[in-house]
Amino acid sequence: xxxxxxxxxxxxxxxxxxxxxxxxxxxxxxxxxxxxxxxxxxxxxxxxxxxxxxxxxxxxxxxxxxxxxxxxxxxxxxxxxxxxxxxxxxxxxxxxxxxxxxxxxxxxxxxxxxxxxxxxxxxxxxxxxxxxxxxxxxxxxxxxxxxxxxxxxxxxxxxxxxxxxxxxxxxxxxxxxxxxxxxxxxxxxxxxxxxxxxxxxxxxxxxxxxxxxxxxxxxxxxxxxxxxxxxxxxxxxxxxxxxxxxxxxxxxxxxxxxxxxxxxxxxxxxxxxxxxxxxxxxxxxxxxxxxxxxxxxxxxxxxxxxxxxxxxxxxxxxxxxxxxxxxxxxxxxxxxxxxxxxxxxx
Ligand SMILES: Nc1ncnc2c1ncn2[C@@H]1O[C@H](COP(=O)(O)OP(=O)(O)OP(=O)(O)O)[C@@H](O)[C@H]1O
Ligand SMILES: [Mg+2]
Numbered sequence: 001x002x003x004x005x006x007x008x009x010x011x012x013x014x015x016x017x018x019x020x021x022x023x024x025x026x027x028x029x030x031x032x033x034x035x036x037x038x039x040x041x042x043x044x045x046x047x048x049x050x051x052x053x054x055x056x057x058x059x060x061x062x063x064x065x066x067x068x069x070x071x072x073x074x075x076x077x078x079x080x081x082x083x084x085x086x087x088x089x090x091x092x093x094x095x096x097x098x099x100x101x102x103x104x105x106x107x108x109x110x111x112x113x114x115x116x117x118x119x120x121x122x123x124x125x126x127x128x129x130x131x132x133x134x135x136x137x138x139x140x141x142x143x144x145x146x147x148x149x150x151x152x153x154x155x156x157x158x159x160x161x162x163x164x165x166x167x168x169x170x171x172x173x174x175x176x177x178x179x180x181x182x183x184x185x186x187x188x189x190x191x192x193x194x195x196x197x198x199x200x201x202x203x204x205x206x207x208x209x210x211x212x213x214x215x216x217x218x219x220x221x222x223x224x225x226x227x228x229x230x231x232x233x234x235x236x237x238x239x240x241x242x243x244x245x246x247x248x249x250x251x252x253x254x255x256x257x258x259x260x261x262x263x264x265x266x267x268x269x270x271x272x273x274x275x276x277x278x279x280x281x282x283x284x285x286x287x288x289x290x291x292x293x294x295x296x297x298x299x300x301x302x303x304x305x306x307x308x309x310x311x312x313x314x315x316x317x318x319x320x321x322x323x324x325x326x327x328x329x330x331x332x333x334x335x336x337x338x339x340x341x342x343x344x345x346x
Pocket of ligand 1: 082083084085086087088089090111113115205206207263264265303304305306307309310311328
């Protein structure tokens with residue numbers, strides 16, 4: 001990791017997320033700012049928490065891009081149609097860890113549950129634009145919707161009405177336009193002409209294989225699968241890989257599966273050990289096959305179950321702002337280095 005001290009907003013000023021292009025102040029209200037129940041939420045959580053979260057204030061620093069940035073933007077879909085496996089937790093904290101490594105990261109909340117947006121403390125109000133507006137309004141530009149979380153980290157936020165977009169886009173499925181609307185909308189942001197082109201795009205997919213996930217896979221060049229080492233995990237994986245293969249045959253010939261992240265891992269259980277063994281055997285058996293997961297890895301480290309990771313979203317903070325020294329922060333920091341090691345750099 002480089003020496004850059006990552007950004008940590010002041011502890012008790014809620015409206016810390018200022019915008020670049022469109023800002024939260026312009027069009028999105030902070031999770032902390034508007035929620036009348038914030039104190040209650042904090043009280044509830046702190047009742048069960050040790051007082052010291054290990055959250056020492058860290059100076060705000062400008063973003064300094066690292067020299068080992070990938071040659072081309074790595075666009076990664078965090079995908080698993082199974083719910084509650086750690087997609088959003090991984091999207092938020094891997095993105096934050098990559099920014100700490102000097103990578104410019106754009107995150108995209110493709111889930112109408114808007115958990116990624118909330119994890120960053122972003123709540124869309126009536127005045128503000130979200131991914132729904134971007135996908136449904138031909139005139140709207142992505143830069144009017146993307147907001148800055150802190151230097152180096154930006155977000156295309158979501159809200160609950162995104163659920164309706166699949167129905168609205170349905171008539172365009174037949175022409176193939178519905179599947180690539182996100183990709184078309186982000187063409188300028190991802191072009192070489194953009195001086196602030198992201199090094200990574202991290203897409204938090206919903207727990208389904210519908211049109212939103214298909215849009216994510218059409219834009220992405222990589223899939224990473226967060227999962228838990230549970231019974232039937234492999235069965236779910238084969239359905240997921242089938243979908244990736246279909247997209248590769250249809251909309252995105254370059255799509256590959258980079259790997260699997262084991263989340264909420266309990267290393268002591270026999271079942272977890274067996275499932276990891278099965279996963280390894282499955283991936284090793286695919287090395288000679290011409291499939292999108294031919295080179296997929298199981299990333300190190302496995303992300304341990306850590307309560308701080310579950311607490312931090314209710315404060316609208318990443319783990320590095322909330323409890324930077326906890327095991328969850330260390331796991332995501334090291335994971336970011338594993339992901340970075342796969343990059344082709346110039
Ligand atoms: N390593 C971890 N340790 C403890 N709790 C975790 C960990 N990772 C995730 N969680 C918690 O588990 C729950 C599910 O995680 P998360 O929301 O990231 O999953 P998801 O796959 O995005 O879910 P969904 O499919 O609903 O979008 C959340 O409450 C989250 O805070
Ligand atoms: Mg999620």
